[in-house]
Amino acid sequence: MINIIFINKLMNIFNVIYERKQKESGSGLALALVLVASWTVQGHAQSALDAGGATFKDFGVADRGASFNRTDPMLPGGPGPASARLLEVDNANGLARVRFEAVKVDLAIPLGWQAQEDPERGVAFNGDRSYRAIVWRLDFAFEGVEDAEHYAATKSGSITARRPTIKAKARKLGDGSFVIAYENVPAAQGDHEPRVVFDLVVPKPGDPKHGVLLTLGVPASQADRGFQLLALLSQNMKIDL
Secondary structure, three states: OOOHHHHHHHHHHOOOOOOOOOOOOOHHHHHHHHHHHOOEEOOEEOOOOOOOOOOHHHHOOOOOOHHHHOOOOOOOOOOOOEEOEEEEEEHHHOEEEEEEOOOOEEEEEEOOOEEEEOOOEEEEEOOOOOOEEEEEEEEHHHHOOOOHHHHHHHHHHHHHHHOOOOEEEEEEOOOOOEEEEEEEEOOOOOOOOOEEEEEEEEEEOOEEEEEEEEEEEEEHHHHHHHHHHHHHHHHOEEEOO
């Protein structure tokens, strides 16, 4: 579980490790934030994220699933990760389906990526780690909040209060999920530019006290593509709630 009081740990996960102010990023970030701002139209929440015609082939490598046979002992976030279970390689659609048993989530990710898990979360990343996704289980009472909306507001408020250069925009989707976009996230070691991080907070149907958090971090110059990938991930995520 993630606990909001341990916000420094979250900052490390989101690669927010530098204090310096970052310049505003380019047109890709601007487009992504326009998308965030337009999720509600005339007071009605959009029911789901829109990939804008993008497919998993736009984010991967057609290696027929070979990347999932590789192991990596240096996964960020903790030692000793295990490979996620590979459920299916779908060459026609450029994706693989993996099982994160620790969080009871099946996720479709692009071919050429890798997927690993530890006892608390599932992690997937592309070949150069510039795109990184994390899946968590959420117990809102444990986090000290009431529900998904309270969690989204508290987390984004805590992050921006501690790092004023980071800006956050949040919207509610028609299914009760919340999407948060964080801009001006400083680059971590190994990154070549600032980052944009998207959070998707998905409440459990019929049980507002529990849910799942899907986080996707991408280079700021590719924020629009990152938003499209978030939509693909969310549309192809199966949660055992």
